[in-house]
Amino acid sequence: MSLAISLIAPSSITDDAAVARGIRGLESLGVKVHCPEPLQQPCRYLAGSREWRLAQLHAAYDDPETQAVWAIRGGYGAAQLLDGIDWARLAANPKPLVGYSDVTVLLDHWHRHDLPAIHGPVVKAAGGLLDAHDESEEYGVLRRQLRETLALIDGPATLDYPTIYPTTYPIAAWGEAPDTLTGPLVGGNLTTLASLVGTPVAFRAPQGALVILEDVGEPWYRLERALWQLVQGGALDQAAAVCLGTFEGCPPWGNERLEAILAETLAPLGLPLYHGLPVGHGLHNRPWRYGAIGHIGQGRLAVEA
Structure with missing residues (x-):
């Protein structure tokens, strides 16, 4: 069927x-x-x-x-x-x-x-x-x-897709982020999540979560502002790390790296930062189960089935 x-x-x-x-x-x-x-x-x-x-x-x-x-x-x-x-x-x-x-x-x-x-x-x-x-x-x-x-x-067996069933995704540590880390995968669009701060439906990462963030068409100052809003609003207080997907069509600022700006914003929480996930508004938008347990190690994010 x-x-x-x-x-x-x-x-x-x-x-x-x-x-x-x-x-x-x-x-x-x-x-x-x-x-x-x-x-x-x-x-x-x-x-x-x-x-x-x-x-x-x-x-x-x-x-x-x-x-x-x-x-x-x-x-x-x-x-x-x-x-x-x-x-x-x-x-x-x-x-x-x-x-x-x-x-x-x-x-x-x-x-x-x-x-x-x-x-x-x-x-x-x-x-x-x-x-x-x-x-x-x-x-x-x-x-x-x-x-x-x-x-x-x-499920891969039902649809005969065993060879492409997504289990791992490329990811890289930024700065002094630990080589290995495990936690539930949550998050999504940065601007959307930031817009909920202060409302009854506000996003709050669960304990030990790996928070995936991506965005599209936002200048870097707006991305910094949105992440600052999440940090100051307590949304990331229990998170274990932030993992960046793609930021398609987001105009850069000078010669700085977006990762460096966002890492600075996360510094008050001591949250490690990872980047390079093929998740977002660009061509590469690999699917992942919300809340699944992810394991970072050896430059990959492995997700439990």
């Missing part, structure tokens, strides 16, 4: 053509896509009113024929849904929520409620399979990442 997924649009509006291409991209991998009609009912820059997006989220979890719920895109708006979610209703038919960027806030709260969550490509990205040439690097990377995401949803 083919893997079936339900689509949701929890945040910003997406062009209908991009949605259609994303669906066709997933279908090219053998995925059966359940998409409500209409998927979106535009409200300003949002995919729908808060009530509309909540209704679609609950309906996706009520669907007995799908094995995962996959966000079309990020943007803005996911945090608006949190106080309206019927957690018991979701727990009655638990299945992974997949997405990243603005969806970061949902992933974190799914984990808090013992529901599975996967930080990985959004459905819109699957449209890239239709744009890139079959022999191109872009096509190969995107196809692998999407197949890895499917394997995380349904």
